[in-house]
Amino acid sequence: MRVGHASLFLWSVITSRMPIRRFFPLLAEQLYRTGVLSLLITVLSGFFIGMVVSLQGFHTLQKFSAEQALGKLLALSVVRELGPVITALLFSGRAGSALTAEIGLMSTTDQLSAMRMLGVHPLWRVVAPRFWAGVIALPLLTIIFDVVAIYGGSLVGVDWLGVDTGAFWSGMKSVVHFGDDVVNGIIKSLVFAFLTLWIAVYQGYFCEPNAKGMSIATTKTVVYSALAILCFDFILTALIMGGW
Amino acid sequence: MDQPIAAINHGTYRVSGRTLFDDINVSIPRGKITAIVGPSGVGKTTLLRLLGGLIPLTSGEVTVFGEDINACKSAKRDQLRRRMGLLFQQGALFSDMTVFDNVAFQLKELTRLPDRMVRDLVALKLESVGLRGAEHLMVSELSGGMARRVALARTLMLDPSLMLYDEPFTGQDPINKAILLKLIKSLNVALNMSSVLVSHDIQETMAIADYVYVLVGGKIVAQGTPEQVLNDSNPVVQQFLHGKADGPAAFKYPAQPMEEEVMLD
Numbered sequence: 106m107r108v109g110h111a112s113l114f115l116w117s118v119i120t121s122r123m124p125i126r127r128f129f130p131l132l133a134e135q136l137y138r139t140g141v142l143s144l145l146i147t148v149l150s151g152f153f154i155g156m157v158v159s160l161q162g163f164h165t166l167q168k169f170s171a172e173q174a175l176g177k178l179l180a181l182s183v184v185r186e187l188g189p190v191i192t193a194l195l196f197s198g199r200a201g202s203a204l205t206a207e208i209g210l211m212s213t214t215d216q217l218s219a220m221r222m223l224g225v226h227p228l229w230r231v232v233a234p235r236f237w238a239g240v241i242a243l244p245l246l247t248i249i250f251d252v253v254a255i256y257g258g259s260l261v262g263v264d265w266l267g268v269d270t271g272a273f274w275s276g277m278k279s280v281v282h283f284g285d286d287v288v289n290g291i292i293k294s295l296v297f298a299f300l301t302l303w304i305a306v307y308q309g310y311f312c313e314p315n316a317k318g319m320s321i322a323t324t325k326t327v328v329y330s331a332l333a334i335l336c337f338d339f340i341l342t343a344l345i346m347g348g349w
Numbered sequence: 350m351d352q353p354i355a356a357i358n359h360g361t362y363r364v365s366g367r368t369l370f371d372d373i374n375v376s377i378p379r380g381k382i383t384a385i386v387g388p389s390g391v392g393k394t395t396l397l398r399l400l401g402g403l404i405p406l407t408s409g410e411v412t413v414f415g416e417d418i419n420a421c422k423s424a425k426r427d428q429l430r431r432r433m434g435l436l437f438q439q440g441a442l443f444s445d446m447t448v449f450d451n452v453a454f455q456l457k458e459l460t461r462l463p464d465r466m467v468r469d470l471v472a473l474k475l476e477s478v479g480l481r482g483a484e485h486l487m488v489s490e491l492s493g494g495m496a497r498r499v500a501l502a503r504t505l506m507l508d509p510s511l512m513l514y515d516e517p518f519t520g521q522d523p524i525n526k527a528i529l530l531k532l533i534k535s536l537n538v539a540l541n542m543s544s545v546l547v548s549h550d551i552q553e554t555m556a557i558a559d560y561v562y563v564l565v566g567g568k569i570v571a572q573g574t575p576e577q578v579l580n581d582s583n584p585v586v587q588q589f590l591h592g593k594a595d596g597p598a599a600f601k602y603p604a605q606p607m608e609e610e611v612m613l614d
Contacts, residue, residue: 219441222401224431225458
């Protein structure tokens with residue numbers, strides 16, 4: 106891994122000067138491609154994750170006669186951990202690998218070189234809109250994941266398993282704090298977005314210009330992103346929990 | 350004497366342990382068509398990329414419009430490139446855009462011209478390459494020849510002063526070759542351009558070139574007008590230009606004797 110080279114590249118992307126009038130239309134287009142088109146997998150995954158956590162949680166809490174705490178368990182698990190981490194992992198697999206493949210193909214077929222020769226730098230025209238679109242989209246997708254997961258969990262916990270509705274929702278409200286839990290979850294999501302998009306655009310931009318090179322690059326995007334997400338999840342959790 | 354529009358001075362380029370160019374000097378005169386010919390794999394495409402500043406020399410200098418293109422800041426280099434054009438061998442069209450969007454790319458990204466004017470300018474450029482009416486086609490719907498002409502129209506949008514052509518005749522049928530030859534010659538005259546043409550199609554190249562460099566083994570082995578080069582006494586030059594199978598230039602890649610390779614008794 107060429108961390109130094111990748112860091113210089115990230116700096117170039119962040120500081121690339123682009124015409125504002127071109128940036129927002131490009132950003133909007135990429136927000137649709139990376140964000141809106143990732144909605145379905147995010148919503149479906151959130152729904153099932155919420156249902157599974159609720160199901161597993163109920164049976165575990167039942168052993169301690171604490172079924173009424175299911176709402177608290179579900180909300181804290183989703184908002185603090187599952188939402189940011191699973192959304193980021195799904196995003197890296199779906200959008201991250203697609204970005205790597207797209208930029209890699211453009212590099213392989215000389216489209217990026219052609220753009221340079223037309224006096225338009227690919228860093229601001231191709232890379233930066235995709236990078237910033239992902240950084241904006243992932244936290245929003247995380248929020249959607251959280252909401253859908255909690256809803257899915259409530260269907261299982263309340264409607265199916267019979268947990269008291271009042272206990273479920275009031276318990277959730279009492280234990281989830283906006284600043285400590287929700288905001289920290291979004292901060293995690295932002296960090297994961299930065300890491301995932303950084304890895305995705307770097308791998309695509311510098312992949313070997315052949316089919317094998319692109320295959321390796323997309324694999325690296327998914328693997329490195331997953332490892333980075335899990336590693337930084339631990340670091341951020343340790344920092345947030347105050348133990349570090 | 351006019352200063353050359355572009356030049357490589359004492360250029361050496363090494364990649365993956367191999368010396369591709371060894372202290373070469375290439376001067377591109379203004380207003381002329383300069384051809385660079387040589388066997389396959391000698392580095393002709395790399396030479397064009399060096400002129401365009403897409404890759405840096407290992408040592409030496411590449412000047413374009415009087416500026417060292419590799420020593421410039423990124424913004425200055427982009428400005429220089431807007432005065433140049435490079436027609437890539439495969440066209441390098443933007444595959445997710447239509448013909449119109451490809452040709453209009455520079456106008457949309459670099460100017461604030463109204464849509465009506467952009468449409469008119471695109472129509473004019475496509476007319477010059479014989480493809481007006483194909484604006485709506487996606488890149489995947491184009492034949493090889495059409496893609497090359499669309500790429501040419503895109504490259505010419507800002508009327509560059511220096512055009513670089515990378516193997517423009519490769520893979521073209523005789524009709525397309527004739528069209529491209531005529532286009533390159535007429536555009537050079539009409540737009541007062543300077544052109545660099547890299548090819549190993551000797552007949553076509555010699556027909557339109559004003560000056561020729563012959564590149565073999567990382568060195569310029571001959572240069573001059575087409576007549577001078579065709580009559581050059583260097584046997585390597587003669588072998589290449591006349592397409593002779595036998596001669597000092599080896600056909601076969603260096604390897605151990607066949608008997609040793611396959612263990613023949």
